[in-house]
Amino acid sequence: MQFTTAAALYEKAGGKRNGLPAWTYNNAELTELETEQVFLRNWIWVGHISDIPEAGDFQCIDLANERAIVIRGEAGEVRAFHNLCRHRGSRVVSQNKGHCDKAIVCPFHGWSYHFDGALKNIPRARSFPEIDKAKYGLKALDCEVWHGLIFVRFCGEGVSIAESFAEAEEEISLYNLTDMKTYDEPWRFDFDLDWKSVIDIDNEGYHVPVGHPQLFDLTGSSYKDQVLESGIARSYGSFENRQAKTPLIQNYISALPESNYLPESHRHLWIYWGLFPGIVITLFPDMIEVYQVYPTGYHKSVMAGACYALPDARAEMESARQYNREINMGVGEEDVQLVKWAAEGQRSSAFDQVLLSDLELGVCAFQNRLRELIPVVALDTAPETGSLKSANQKMIKIRNLTSAA
Ligand code: FES
Ligand SMILES: [Fe+2]
Known part of the structure; x- marks a missing residue:
């Protein structure tokens, strides 16, 4: 794996360590552009094949104005469509997850x-002029299953999810994600x-x-946090020979049985793989957790995830998994509070700018990538209302001209 350094990342940021200006967190036009340019053009994680095991099982995701349904076919294939009826545009399923009969x-x-x-069928079809049924199927979306994880892409082209995560392939392969099953209820923070x-x-x-x-x-x-040259991120922490102080952590460490299917190097590690803009795959020795962050509108965002685990009948493994959930639900609640405080700060008149350390290189890497895609976020003040998209276009043109010269 080729790692980059904090120095290289900050150099790319023009030597600045002050992050994105506050207006970029509080601008509806920007959210619209980010949704269009970042989220609708990139892969979005939806679930795992074990979430939809039978033909007709489905799962949905809504992102801004777009809605997707992922459904298991008769021969076991997983496909994705716009969740949009070709008659009058309704959702074709009313729930977020469920099963369709036939x-x-x-x-x-x-x-x-x-x-x-x-x-398949139109009720009272004779009330319509003759229509070519082949033209009225659900509209397909890009869909990829990688190590049992299901991803969709609303529009745009580009590399597959497998290529995007290529450097994580070797490590993720160790965990046999494809054979895992849904563990616990999925979670979601709005x-x-x-x-x-x-x-x-x-x-x-x-x-x-x-x-x-x-x-x-x-x-x-x-x-430790690591950022790879390719832009994906890997963080990890080890608890090998760790003398923990808190009862919950002591319980987890002592309950966890040997995860024999993993090499010894990975039996006491928690590893987080992150892919721009908001996918995280967490590898624990006892299970995995996957989540996705995405916007659903102006000042509206979601962090949603689920856990998956290999079948394991050992009572100690079940205990370790329960302790793991308790630890991570606690971490989630702590993050929710920290996120709220940071966002409050970004709305305050006293907010000036941030100061990033070398330990926050992942923040810099993410923001560098955003500045590449949407250069307008580098401006100190927001473009005039109604002009954000054109200001951004202008900056892209100038950048292209400069790099061609
Ligand atoms: S909108 Fe779906 S059947 Fe009319
Ligand atoms: Fe955190």
Whole structure:
């Protein structure tokens, strides 16, 4: 793996360590542009194949104005479509997760679709002029299953999720994600703040010793953040021979049986792989946790995830998994509070700018990538209302001209 350094990342940021200006966290036009340019063009994690084991099982995700349904086909294939009826645009399923019997039946007037998206039946079809059924199937979305994890992409082209995560492939392969099953209920936090406030907190481990005392008790100062040349991030902490102080952490360490399916090097590690803009895959020796951060509107964002584990009948493993959930739910609640305080700060008249340390290189890497995609975020003040997109376009043009010269 080729790692980059804090020095290289800050150099790319023009030598500045002051992060993104406060206006970028409080601007509806920018949220719209970020949704369009960043989220709709990149892969979004939806779930795992064990969430939809049978033909007709489905799971949905809404992102801004877009809605996706991922559904298991008759032969076991996983496909994704816009969750949009071709009759009048209703959702074709009313729930976020569920099962369709024989067909997907729109809850509005009952148009039905096969699991491969083809239009199956129109109630009272003679009331319509003759239509070519082949033209009225559900609209397909890019869908990729990688190590059992399901991703969709709303629009745009580019590298596959497997290519994006290529440097994580070797390590993730150790965990046999494909054979894992859903563990525990999925979780979700809804925030009334900008999605970047959530990402910024999540992109650095500098806050772990103070912000997450129990997590710190598990890993101590072994916790490290790494950013790879390719832009993906890896963080890890080890609890090998760790003498923990808090009962919950002691319980987890002592309950955890040998995870024999892993090499010894990975039996006492917690590892976090992060992919721009908001996917995190966490590898524990007892299970995995995956989550995604994304905007759902102006000052509206979501952090949603789920855990998956290999079948393991050992009672100690079940105890360790329960302790793990307790630790991580605590970490989640602590992060929710930290995110809210950071976002409040970004709205305060006294907020000036931040000062990033070398330990916050993940924040810098993320913001560098955002500045590349949406250069307008580098401006100290917001463009005039109504002109953000054109100001951004202008900056891209100038950058292209300069780099061509
Ligand atoms: S909108 Fe779906 S059947 Fe009418
Ligand atoms: Fe955190």
